[in-house]
């Protein structure tokens with residue numbers, strides 16, 4: 001770009017950090033400054049090889065207590081950041097304050113952080129966790145679909161927006177115990193287009209993983225519809241310590 005054009009563009013449309021709103025001269029596509037990027041805590045090993053829950057301290061990856069007791073229906077799950085601090089703020093602004101442009105930094109950071117995991121898993125298709133049509137109407141968008149559109153582009157995978165649907169209204173999972181969450185989502189999902197998932201390795205996408213009950217129920221339904229494999233990715237992972 002012509003340096004004068006850049007000076008003018010920066011003057012009229014200053015690239016600002018999405019978190020602290022400071023000016024970033026070389027913002028790139030993510031638009032989050034180095035300091036704020038450093039405040040986002042990545043999910044790091046050691047972690048459970050299956051559900052991806054991080055363990056405290058050093059050591060090798062191993063199965064967590066829950067996954068060694070009963071293997072989940074999904075084959076593996078990974079998240080980019082711990083759901084706390086600035087990450088929580090970003091996701092809240094994206095989801096509840098209508099700042100849908102935040103899908104770009106979130107998806108681009110996920111595309112980079114999970115690139116190795118996704119290429120190893122070699123999925124055939126991305127399936128976003130669906131919203132109930134009542135919630136879709138009130139929110140106006142499905143956050144997982146918005147993220148999925150960008151990730152599908154980055155990873156050159158098809159996005160199957162309508163592969164699954166929510167057939168039952170569920171109360172928000174927040175404030176529910178792990179058992180209540182499992183019960184709450186039981187029978188809430190269906191595969192709407194089994195041709196989109198039968199015999200395929202599915203990359204199931206959601207914004208946050210808390211106890212995993214939602215993605216676990218989706219994975220169960222996807223496998224029932226013939227998916228050969230289900231791996232889960234989320235932007236954030238809530239860890240109850």
Ligand SMILES: [Zn+2]
Nearest residue numbers: 017020033036
């Ligand atoms: Zn910043």
Ligand SMILES: [Zn+2]
Nearest residue numbers: 048051064067
């Ligand atoms: Zn586990």
